[in-house]
Amino acid sequence: MIRMSEVVLPGHPDKFCDQVADAIVAECYQADPRAYCQVEMSVWSDQVFLTGGIVTREPLRYALADIVRATGRRIGYAAPNAIVADRYQVHDSVCQRREDPRTWTDHVNDQCISIGWAGYDAKVAWLPPEHYLAHRLGTALAQSCRNGRLTGQGPDGKLLVRLRESTDQWQVEQLLVTIQQLPEIALLELTARVVDDLLETYAQLRINDRRWTATFDDIELLINPNGVLLNGGSDGDNGQTGRKLVVDYYGPRVAIGGGALSGKDLSHIDRAGAYAARHAALHATQTGA
Template sequence: MSVESNNQAVYRTAESVSPKHPDKICDQISDAILDAYLAKDPQARVAIEACGGHGALFLTGEVSSSELVDVKQIARRLAGDVEIIERIARQSPEIAQGVDAGGAGDQGVMIGYACTETPELLPLEYALARALNRFLYEKWPYDGKTQVTTYDGQIAAIVASFQNAPHDELAVAVRQWFAQQKYVAGDFDGISLHINPAGDWQIGGFAADAGLTGRKLAVDNYGPRIPLGGGAFSGKDATKVDRSGAYMARRVAVDYLKKFAAQEVLVRLAYAIGHDQPVEATAVVDGVEKPIAGYDLSPAGIIDKLQLARPQYEPTARYGHFGNGFAWDK
């Protein structure tokens, strides 16, 4: 297993970005469009990518559905008054034939993970960075990023950069968060703080930078300590195992963590396009590999078990796909 031992005193760092970060805006647009199709047609095949910035948004991908959705209206709800260029086609018939037969919509390796470091069963540094970001976003609902470094289970450094947040007020808010957070104790005055380190800023979101669906994969998953497997989740219906396989891998990891009273579990599921069963299904429980049994790991089986054919995805694109109480976290 390529994850550091929980007993090691090591530095670990993870970041989080706010829902108004340009990449997250694109993720939310992709998933909002997916939700709109699924609300009308649970069997819709959807793979939508968004790229935006500086007054323009490009929507592309594939949709196969008997229903129509106003994708531009959805995009403007999240992106504002921008020029929209749309290039959306139907799913390739060569891909569709394999999916129609119940097979995976693509090849790939999906990773699931769970550990006992936090109540959400997530890595400590990742949970800290995300919790801080949420706290600050409630005060300043704009573009923003946080980053937390831990050493031996304690916070060693914090980076917080938020649009429209004056330095001194942001510093006070970070201290307030530390006093209320539930993950670690320790002395706040010993933490290395970097508050708006490039200076206070008022230009953010699409006005400051470009965004792209699927560009915050470590934020969407478990942070940089845990290896990444497949591609992005957002904008993809659950016949794409990039999404459904990753969700099922998390579910198995959570189940095995409890079943074996383990400290951490990493799950690997690997698929071949057009085939309904994984070519690998492995759980690594506290460093020991175990086969995965007792689950229907076909795309159809996963969709049924986790109820993935219903609209529910826009919220997943805001603050990560795991540890937020979704069906695959339980």
């Protein structure tokens, strides 16, 4: 059976929006442990749009526009990158109210379909192996962009995994990586660094789990197959909160309910239901269901 999965790096415009929305939720909880928050963000070029509602008894410490820019700087939108977060023009339409949020957060005021999934074992974090592999490799590349051999590259990027599963064998067939780069680095040099990061991470997986049967030399590698990618992030595509749900959940072979996780306080049934369903699935799997 052919299995595929995908992850995006922190600088992908959709994931940037998710991170800003979650940073706003965290700021709301700093102001009020019972805070109500439902916020979404969209971005294109240097234009950011915030919508939604916030209810806290105390004011937030930071303006939402400052949270947008700080999040952008943290993930790597700063010089010499093509995107500089401090240049974002933020259009803030979020309704902020100063009153007791428990009117909204002490009960469930919505409905949703929540799907929890767990399988295999702890070696793949109870996830489909292709999705686990995509996350492990994507995390390694993101860390390398922050303080490794890829420092300064990214932060936008995608990684696609294709493997063939049979019984207890996972034969990785192809890894496709597209990653934003600085103009100073040659594409071949970037490719070599990416390959080294992938090799180190995959080799460690094989040491710990013999089900990864393919050697690294067996895997077809495609690194920036369309050529140099300089203007990534919101200069290359528009972004929106909640558009990477398959990445956030279990990969493409597991159905999702459709509710986004980011930008919502923990009283929202989309978020609470997703966590509860995953917890129930883990319990059932780990106890022999």
